[in-house]
Amino acid sequence: MSGYKIAVLIKQVPDTSSKAGVNPDGTVDRARAKKMLNPFDKFALQKALEVRAEHGGEIIAITMGPPPAKEILAEALEYGADKGYLLTDKRLAASDTLATAYALYSVVKYLGDVDIVFTGLQTTDGDTAQTGPQIAERMDVPQITYLEKLAVVDGKIHGVRVIEGGVQKLTTSMPALITVANSAKPLEHKRFHNVHSVKELLRNEEELANKIFTVNLDDISADSSRVGLVGSPTVVGKTWKLGEKGGSCALFKGDAVSVEVAELVDKLKADERGIEELVQ
Amino acid sequence: MSNYADIVVIADQIKNDLRPITFELLGAATDLAKKLGVKVQAIVMGYELGDIPQTLFHYGANEVFVVDKPELAEYTTLTYRRAALAVLEAMERPPHILLCGATTIGRDLAPRIAAYFETGLTADCTELEIGDYEHKGKADPAKTGLHKDCLYAIRPSFGESLKARILGPWKNPQMATARVGTMMPNEPDNSRTGKIIPVSVNFDESDFRVSVEETVYEVSNTVDLTQAKVIVSGGFGLGSADGFDVVRDLSSAFADSAVGSSRKAVDAGWIPYAHQVGQSGKTVRPALYIALGISGAIQHRVGMSNSATIIAVNKDEDAPIFQFAHYGIVGDLYEVAPLLKERFKTAMAGDVNVAKVGG
Ligand SMILES: Cc1cc2nc3c(=O)[nH]c(=O)nc-3n(C[C@H](O)[C@H](O)[C@H](O)COP(=O)(O)OP(=O)(O)OC[C@H]3O[C@@H](n4cnc5c(N)ncnc54)[C@H](O)[C@@H]3O)c2cc1C
Ligand SMILES: Cc1cc2nc3c(=O)[nH]c(=O)nc-3n(C[C@H](O)[C@H](O)[C@H](O)COP(=O)(O)OP(=O)(O)OC[C@H]3O[C@@H](n4cnc5c(N)ncnc54)[C@H](O)[C@@H]3O)c2cc1C
Numbered sequence: 001m002s003g004y005k006i007a008v009l010i011k012q013v014p015d016t017s018s019k020a021g022v023n024p025d026g027t028v029d030r031a032r033a034k035k036m037l038n039p040f041d042k043f044a045l046q047k048a049l050e051v052r053a054e055h056g057g058e059i060i061a062i063t064m065g066p067p068p069a070k071e072i073l074a075e076a077l078e079y080g081a082d083k084g085y086l087l088t089d090k091r092l093a094a095s096d097t098l099a100t101a102y103a104l105y106s107v108v109k110y111l112g113d114v115d116i117v118f119t120g121l122q123t124t125d126g127d128t129a130q131t132g133p134q135i136a137e138r139m140d141v142p143q144i145t146y147l148e149k150l151a152v153v154d155g156k157i158h159g160v161r162v163i164e165g166g167v168q169k170l171t172t173s174m175p176a177l178i179t180v181a182n183s184a185k186p187l188e189h190k191r192f193h194n195v196h197s198v199k200e201l202l203r204n205e206e207e208l209a210n211k212i213f214t215v216n217l218d219d220i221s222a223d224s225s226r227v228g229l230v231g232s233p234t235v236v237g238k239t240w241k242l243g244e245k246g247g248s249c250a251l252f253k254g255d256a257v258s259v260e261v262a263e264l265v266d267k268l269k270a271d272e273r274g275i276e277e278l279v280q
Numbered sequence: 281m282s283n284y285a286d287i288v289v290i291a292d293q294i295k296n297d298l299r300p301i302t303f304e305l306l307g308a309a310t311d312l313a314k315k316l317g318v319k320v321q322a323i324v325m326g327y328e329l330g331d332i333p334q335t336l337f338h339y340g341a342n343e344v345f346v347v348d349k350p351e352l353a354e355y356t357t358l359t360y361r362r363a364a365l366a367v368l369e370a371m372e373r374p375p376h377i378l379l380c381g382a383t384t385i386g387r388d389l390a391p392r393i394a395a396y397f398e399t400g401l402t403a404d405c406t407e408l409e410i411g412d413y414e415h416k417g418k419a420d421p422a423k424t425g426l427h428k429d430c431l432y433a434i435r436p437s438f439g440e441s442l443k444a445r446i447l448g449p450w451k452n453p454q455m456a457t458a459r460v461g462t463m464m465p466n467e468p469d470n471s472r473t474g475k476i477i478p479v480s481v482n483f484d485e486s487d488f489r490v491s492v493e494e495t496v497y498e499v500s501n502t503v504d505l506t507q508a509k510v511i512v513s514g515g516f517g518l519g520s521a522d523g524f525d526v527v528r529d530l531s532s533a534f535a536d537s538a539v540g541s542s543r544k545a546v547d548a549g550w551i552p553y554a555h556q557v558g559q560s561g562k563t564v565r566p567a568l569y570i571a572l573g574i575s576g577a578i579q580h581r582v583g584m585s586n587s588a589t590i591i592a593v594n595k596d597e598d599a600p601i602f603q604f605a606h607y608g609i610v611g612d613l614y615e616v617a618p619l620l621k622e623r624f625k626t627a628m629a630g631d632v633n634v635a636k637v638g639g
Pocket of ligand 1: 009010011012038040041044062063064065095096097098100104118119120121122123125126127128129130131132234236401402403435437444446
């Protein structure tokens with residue numbers, strides 16, 4: 001065998017830096033929002049590209065989502081992935097992380113013999129960082145989360161994992177699941193050559209069907225009772241806006257800076273906020 | 281005795297040093313346990329744990345499960361997973377609630393435990409409460425109906441400027457990870473004791489598929505941002521990496537202080553990631569937070585808005601940070617910061633020396 005079979009999990013998320021679909025109070029109208037590739041997943045894609053560049057093999061990008069999520073699979077191909085799989089099925093709606101992890105695990109199992117699964121650390125929408133480890137539990141494989149650097153030597157993964165105030169150097173056997181930290185190396189630019197061939201590909205439906213595959217739960221023999229609302233142990237019970245706290249800022253402006261500073265410090269003292277004890 | 285099972289906290293320790301999140305979790309668990317009339321139990325895993333169980337009692341645990349094994353000297357996912365499962369499976373019934381820290385350990389371990397038990401897990405909570413929940417949806421009849429005394433796991437969704445209450449009352453344990461710096465620890469009571477329950481664990485060979493070669497603590501990170509009493513943070517308004525000299529200088533006016541930053545300053549390469557405050561950095565709650573040249577984006581705000589006193593310096597009067605800072609100066613930080621330092625020293629230092637002698 002030459003090289004490794006590498007799966008990279010990517011998710012399409014609302015692009016909140018775009019004005020479209022983002023209400024003035026910051027809340028998001030998902031239907032109208034522009035969509036993008038979860039920025040955290042780019043670090044995962046980069047790691048996959050590094051491993052393939054050194055050892056050869058195949059990179060398969062996988063996403064679960066509604067049909068437009070295909071866009072990010074094409075984007076992954078532009079960055080250099082070999083193939084894409086879209087898992088789309090109405091029964092997946094309202095899946096929490098446990099259900100999402102089961103669904104994505106089912107795709108990985110369907111592909112068979114995957115050596116490394118890379119995921120982002122977390123997404124910018126659900127933002128839980130749970131999906132990766134929950135897939136690893138289903139696969140019964142070891143995981144390295146918060147991975148910053150890695151080298152694959154003799155079939156083992158040597159990784160550097162970020163922890164509070166330092167790093168851990170770890171070695172694991174394969175297959176393994178890796179969640180990549182956002183302090184890892186950023187994704188390199190798309191190669192012109194790849195962008196060009198994806199453009200061609202998108203014009204040729206037959207070819208496209210050999211690169212980007214669309215599957216539903218039945219295609220991959222997944223149990224529909226373990227996904228969606230029925231398969232999710234959690235629900236979002238209620239949401240409310242992140243309230244504007246404060247709004248009563250004592251603002252010093254318009255005077256000479258030295259006057260403003262003096263007034264501020266005097267007010268701090270008068271308000272008895274205990275700042276005195278902090279000065280050394 | 282309550283109808284409910286107890287509340288369990290997984291202690292977060294590195295090299296036999298209990299991380300502050302453990303005390304925060306015990307504080308939160310104490311409040312929840314009172315409402316349910318149940319006990320607070322802690323699980324601590326490691327090697328040569330010594331008097332760690334006692335410390336857990338001081339901070340609110342009623343019972344402590346101890347798994348003390350050489351194989352647990354360093355945290356690895358699979359060995360700690362095995363040990364935690366050994367404790368949880370030895371219980372007569374699953375805990376009502378199981379809490380972990382949203383740390384690099386808790387966020388690594390909790391999802392595996394939740395997936396193993398096929399139970400719900402809410403990530404990065406900033407508030408935990410108990411309350412009733414009526415599930416009105418009929419799509420899944422097994423879920424419909426009123427559920428008493430559920431865990432309300434509340435978490436912000438920064439991307440969408442929302443707070444969400446997540447519920448999973450259908451199966452115990454109801455699990456959550458808590459964001460560092462958001463829960464209040466109990467005052468430690470050194471006279472408190474409790475029951476220690478040693479638990480044995482049988483490792484499987486497959487638990488050792490990952491080995492730790494080395495753990496390195498970076499010298500530049502010796503100041504723990506989450507423990508500092510004063511944080512002076514710099515943002516993109518500094519204009520360059522050298523700008524952090526001004527930040528450091530102001531910070532040096534305070535005892536027990538640390539330097540923080542916005543993500544934009546980190547992304548610019550001006551300061552290491554370890555200093556980042558906010559959604560994808562640290563959550564801090566110091567007595568005093570001074571923001572220099574930081575606009576106050578929601579992702580920054582959620583990491584520091586619980587600071588007791590917030591002072592913002594920004595040249596733009598309309599900067600969002602003035603909407604939630606307690607004190608603000610509109611001006612050039614390069615002028616303001618040195619004057620602030622001087623003024624703090626002259627106007628306030630007097631009282632301090634007295635306090636210091638006393639303390
Ligand atoms: C406001 C809000 C709060 C939520 N809170 C919770 C909660 O506390 N607990 C809970 O169980 N669910 C929660 N959910 C549901 C959760 O967002 C979804 O289950 C989602 O499908 C996966 O979680 P995530 O976005 O957090 O991904 P993460 O777990 O943060 O994602 C980690 C990585 O997994 C991979 N990945 C995740 N989703 C996909 C996908 N669809 N396709 C391909 N790869 C993927 C990516 O590589 C990603 O970088 C919440 C949803 C919302 C909107
Ligand atoms: C998923 C995600 C996660 C994120 N996580 C984080 C996070 O953890 N932490 C974080 O901080 N951000 C985070 N961000 C980024 C956040 O949205 C903002 O982009 C960032 O906080 C802006 O940093 P800043 O305030 O330093 O820069 P800017 O927004 O550019 O603000 C600079 C400010 O400096 C002022 N200024 C300029 N010159 C001077 C001067 N001479 N004197 C005084 N004031 C001056 C300006 O008026 C301006 O208000 C995240 C974003 C996303 C999408």
